[in-house]
Amino acid sequence: MNVYKFIVLAFLFCIIYAKDEPRFLVYGTNVTVVVGRDAALTCKIENLQNYKVAWLRVDTQTILTIGPHVITKNHRVGVSHGDPQAWALILRDVRFSDRGYYMCQINTDPMITQTHHVQVFVPPDIVDSGSSGEVTVHEGDNVTLYCSASGTPQPTITWRREDSTEIRIEDQNVTKWSGVWLNITSVGRELNGAFLCIATNGVPPSVSKRILLHVLCAPSASMMQKMIGGYIGDTVLLRCRIEANPIPDVYWTHIDENKLTDHTKYQTSIISVSYKHTATLKINNISREDIGPYYCYAENSLGSTRDDVTLYTLVPTTVISSTNITEVIIEEPTTLITLHPYAELEMKEADPDIFSVEDNFVAILSRHQMQNLDLSPSS
Template sequence: MKFNGYICIYLYALYTNTISSSLSVGNGKQKSEIAEQNNEANFPRFAEPIPNITVTIGRDALLACVVDNLKGYKVAWVRVDTQTILSIHHNVITQNPRIILTHNDHRSWYLHIREVEESDRGWYMCQVNTDPMRSRKGYLQVVVPPVIVESMTSNDLVVREGTNVTLQCRAKGFPEPYVMWRREDGDEMSISGENVNVVDGEILSITKVSRLHMAAYLCVASNGVPPSISKRVQLKVQFPPMLSIPNQLEGAYIGQDVVLECHTEAYPASINYWTTERGDMIISDTSRAGDKFETISTNSGYSKFMKLKIRNVGPNDFGYYRCVAKNSLGETDGMIKLDEIAAPTTILTTEQSFLNKIKNRVMKKPNSAIVDYTEEWRNGNGNEADYTGDSTQSSRSPPSIRHPPGAFHNGAVSSRVFTAVVKQNGIFMCFISIISCSLLIQYYLMTFMTKTVLNR
């Protein structure tokens, strides 16, 4: 029992010593922390981190270091990657004339870098000469807008149709520029059988180039740093002349003006002219008014639209005319035949036939006074020969002809319109009936007046 009692006393004593030692250690730590905090309050501290900044090349950069409770300590700026001391407190140490140091109230310290270069990109550290040293650092990012590398970029090209073409565009900048190709006019490009608006990348490859590829192309480089940049590359495709004629057969009547048309395509630009059937070149003199021939030429890219105007067509003007196009790669021509057609009539045959029937009915009356009065009313001047002549002329049916483009024939058009109205519209027949009734009323009125005069 005594032994057990000693053990209990020993354990109690051990427990008491452990607790007392723990309390003493805790009090020591607290005192140490309090002392450290009091000591920390006497040291400088950074009020805020140094921000990372991004500056376009050629602009000015500003790095700020804010230190509280600096007291007698000093601030220094250091280039981290090269371990170069830029400034110590109020003095600039580096020999770089673009670096300037300013401060405000012994608290804010500013590092100015004028006209930033790519070599200025990197980490910058603000240090305070405590023991141990205290520091903060920030990153200066220098971005560069894209630039076209002329020595590695294609210039204007002249190639033959059917060959393969490669256009190259190289650009540099930071970040790495994105390069694309597009047509200056905004049209689609036919690349490998597909029509696209934009081709990504530095290389534009065209297989079996054709005249449709002839255009100005833009190489555009961008990297998010304004401004984007572009280069214009003109692609010219050579090919011999090609010719097309809208109408190879034209018709005209004596005294009419007619225009012959011819369309050509060529590059280099072709020399175009007109010749007669005998091979004589047609020369247009625009300085002389009323000249027989007038040549008109309109250019649209590699296309040329030629027109030959022949004024007051005469008997000797009918025949063949040749359109010719030449360039350094070849020559082509085409023929247009000008045929004579009958001049169109200007009197409506249906209307004239109706008037002739009325005339015949009136002419059957034996009374000469009635005939004269009727003829004067119908003809206006009593000249029967005019009506007879017109009637004879209108009885001829006009031939079936092909009129040249641009010619407007009043008679032919009026005849067709009149016939269509007779067939499709009953209004015209009503109009004819009204005219007939009016003529019959006048006829009976004239008969009554004539009888009254004879009875007297």
């Protein structure tokens, strides 16, 4: 009988003793935090009694806290005990060096511990020193752009044009390209401009770097109209489209091939957007001396070119039919004007002192032809 009593008492003692021993209520946690923010690691303990809870940094074996007290001199470390069963280690303004394992420890005999892990994520950042800067290449050559980025997780790199136009890479036209390298073969002048290298890793914000690609090319010129007409005394604009890089020197000439300079008669201007330029010659108060061909010249260090436009005058009149006179022909619906060396004017509607039979760029139009004449710029 005494033996049975002893067994029962021993059993009850074990139950009571086991119940009073501290134990962890939850498992260790894996905490992910973005650099610069705060993180909390929590131990939940039952039956702590008079035992103490301590937090340690595993890799350095540094004691951070014991009970409610912070032991380390790191001012970013704190401890929270708002819940009677919870002991939380607080890491403020987390740095990348804070990543690693932390241990929650209870000073029982033997000691019991629980391990927690901190993963620190870092937003992407482009490494300027390891990435391409401004790049200059001749048209037709190959070019390689490189973009280096850091961050956790490792960022991915996406390339695109700043204006979102397509890029031809590996025999395909794409608006975006992934990879740290951007290889372009036989670069065309249309790629002159800015490329964006964009780094992302799921941690906002994404970042980008603007890389300028300068494609050097010899000038090409094209007049917006090959022939343009105007009335005596009017003002006309001659426009020349030019593609060139570097920016070209542009000038205009008339029949005598002398350069036209700015004054009350002529004004020149040029508007440049990237490698495209629009040169304009404004001719004021048109007279008979202004008719004829005009040449637009463009020159840079890689070459030179020119294109021409013919200015003719318009005279509203009635054409007199004669076997010796060839009238102006207007073909509909294209309103194509065929110019002839000269035409005789009806004196009642045109001043003989204005034009003579020696004028080679005079278009004589009837009132009906004037109404149907389309002088809008050609495309």
